[in-house]
Amino acid sequence: MEQEFAEYFDARRDTVRRTAFLMCGDWHRADDHAQAAFVALHRHWRRIRGRDDNRVLDAWVRRTLMRSVVDESRRPWRRERFTPDVPDTAVRSHDAGDGVATRETLVAALRTVPPRQRAVLVLRYFDDLDVAATAEALGCSEGTVKSQTSHGLAALRAALGDGIDDLRPAG
Amino acid sequence: MSDLSDQDLTELMRSAGPTAPPAAFGVDDVVRASKRATARRRSAIAGGAAAAVLVFGGIGLAVGLPGGGAETATSSAAGGTPNFERGDAAVPPNAAAPTVPGASDTGCVPMQDPGLRALLNEALPQVATAREAAVPMVCKQGGGREVHLEVDDGPAHGVLTVVFAPAGEPVEDGQPVGWARAGAPTASGGYVAVTSVSDSDSGAIPFESQLAAVASTLAPRL
Incomplete structure (x- = not known):
């Protein structure tokens, strides 16, 4: 069991961390959430491991991670405040620091999107899930995913404003 | 886009x-x-079972003794009216959250404490079958006990949280939109807070009208 778990962990840790980072915008908290998801997975490994199919495990980890991040944002003493504007500290340039600037701007803009809408955007555009898989990960209907996607994109677009042109990948 | x-x-x-x-x-x-x-978790389950034996054994003994029924273990503080707050504004209402003096030690908080869950199930039977909400593990000074549940209350759904802070540990503050909380000092000198956070489109807060009663029920037992 431990060997199988270790192999799965090695293969998925970075992706889970990145998903968590896009959700919460902070690598320390992202590591906490990712670790919590893997700990929960290890505790239930025998029950949920799929036969020759990691998709079952991926879906379980994704669902646990999303609930962890979204629930944390709901907890009263950690509740996030949403600001209408992307912080001015985001740097936009086409110089050597382009990648960093792009990431900072995008993450800052994502932080202004409400948690469940943000979760939908991250799952659909980073994890490349379809509507059905996103609905399963978030425990909601496909209709909710579609409406949250629409609202989330609108919120992200509003947060980015004119910065969209600077963000569009070259080529 | x-x-x-x-x-x-x-x-x-x-x-x-x-x-x-x-x-x-x-x-x-x-x-x-x-x-x-x-x-x-195994230790907590064993501890909870032992505590239940002691509680019910104590009740049996008290009932059996002359005048024993009137001698409850409830402290005067724990029997008081619980504090109640509701978050509809964008300003934290309880910047000066209560801090209970006393000894403290260091520990990790059981985020889904089985013993506390059992007490909550008795205080609010409607959540007895509620699913545990996923929360990250947290280690903090003084330890404590927590339960986080995904709850439905008619059309209202959200997350119900019970946090017991032992004596000497601060009660964590909150930022208030779409939640309500009741809290009360406990018999052991700690503090119990019962928080419900709305996840409904309507903003309805699950069990909002019952939070104070739940806090009052739990306080003498913690």
């Missing part, structure tokens, strides 16, 4: 990955934490 295609957005999000710092945890950390959590 009209000015940023789906493909553009996918590429942008994936660009957030390459500069990730080294992970703060490895597989050994995960396995250790998993085994600790499993051991804690």
Whole structure:
């Protein structure tokens, strides 16, 4: 069991961390959430491991991670405040620091999107899930995913404003 | 997005990955934490069963003794009217949250404490079958006990949280939109807070009218 778990962990840790980072915008908290998801997975490994199919495990980890991040944002003493504007500290340039600037701007803009809408955007555009898989990960209907996607994109677009042109990948 | 295609957005999000710092945890950390959590849960279940024996045994003994029924273990503080707050404004209502003086030690908080869950089930039977909400493990000074549940109350759904802070530990503050909380000092000198957070489109807060009663029921038992 431990060997199988270790192999799965090695293969998925970075992706889970990145998903968590896009959700919460902070690598320390992202590591906490990712670790919590893997700990929960290890505790239930025998029950949920799929036969020759990691998709079952991926879906379980994704669902646990999303609930962890979204629930944390709901907890009263950690509740996030949403600001209408992307912080001015985001740097936009086409110089050597382009990648960093792009990431900072995008993450800052994502932080202004409400948690469940943000979760939908991250799952659909980073994890490349379809509507059905996103609905399963978030425990909601496909209709909710579609409406949250629409609202989330609108919120992200509003947060980015004119910065969209600077963000569009070259080529 | 009209000015940023789906493909553009996918590429942008994936660009957030390459500069990730080294992970703060490895597989050994995960396995250790998993085994600790499993051991804690078994210990808590055993402790909860022992506590139940003591509680019910004590009730039986008290009933059997002359005048024993009037001698409850409830402290005067724990029997008081619980505090109640509701968050509809954008300003934290309880910046000066109560801090209970006393001894403290260091520990990790059981985020889904079975013993506390059992007490909550008695105080609010409607949540007895509620699913545990996923929460990250938290280690903080003084320890404590917590339960987090995904609850439905008619059309209202959300997360119900019970946090017991032992004597000497601060009660954590909150920022208030779409939640309500009742809290009360406990018999052991700690503080119990019962919080319900709305996840409904309507903003309805599950069990809002019952939070104070739940806090009052739990306080003498903690």
